[in-house]
Amino acid sequence: MPATQSHPGSTQERFREGAPRGNALALVAAMWDGFRLRCPSCRQGAIYASLTRMNPACPRCGAPFERDNEGDFLGAMVTAYSLTVVFAAVLLVLLFVLTPLPVYQQMMITAIASLLFLLVFYRNLKGVWVAVLLALLRWFP
Numbered sequence: 001m002p003a004t005q006s007h008p009g010s011t012q013e014r015f016r017e018g019a020p021r022g023n024a025l026a027l028v029a030a031m032w033d034g035f036r037l038r039c040p041s042c043r044q045g046a047i048y049a050s051l052t053r054m055n056p057a058c059p060r061c062g063a064p065f066e067r068d069n070e071g072d073f074l075g076a077m078v079t080a081y082s083l084t085v086v087f088a089a090v091l092l093v094l095l096f097v098l099t100p101l102p103v104y105q106q107m108m109i110t111a112i113a114s115l116l117f118l119l120v121f122y123r124n125l126k127g128v129w130v131a132v133l134l135a136l137l138r139w140f141p
C-alpha cells in the first residue's frame with residue numbers, strides 16, 4: 001500500500017485499495033501471522049495492545065482488526081470453535097491409536113485438553129479470525 005498517498009475513504013476502503021492478489025497459501029501464511037498475534041497484512045504490528053485488549057487497527061500499517069459488526073465477533077467464535085474441534089479430533093485419534101486406555105478415559109482427556117486449548121489459545125484463535133477477515137475484505141470487497 002502506498003503510504004505517501006492519503007485517501008478520503010474509510011480505513012477499510014483505504015486498506016482494500018492496496019490489497020495484493022491473494023491465494024490459498026497466502027491465506028495460510030496470514031492465518032499463521034494472526035495466530036502469532038502479528039498483523040496479517042504487514043506481519044509486524046501487534047494485534048493486541050494488552051493481554052485482553054485488541055487494537056482496533058494495526059498500529060503500524062492501519063489494517064483494520066475490528067469492525068462495528070456483531071457478525072464479526074460471531075466469526076471469531078466460529079473460528080475458535082472450529083480449530084478446537086480439529087485439535088480434539090486429532091488428539092482423540094492419537095489417544096485411540098497410541099494408548100491402551102478405555103474409550104471413556106480417552107474422551108475425558110480429550111474434553112479437558114480441548115477446553116484448556118480453547119482457554120489458552122483463544123487470543124491466538126481470534127488472531128486467526130482477524131487474518132480471515134482481512135482476506136475476506138481483500139478478495140470480496
Ligand SMILES: [Zn+2]
Nearest residue numbers: 039042058061
Ligand atoms: Zn499491519
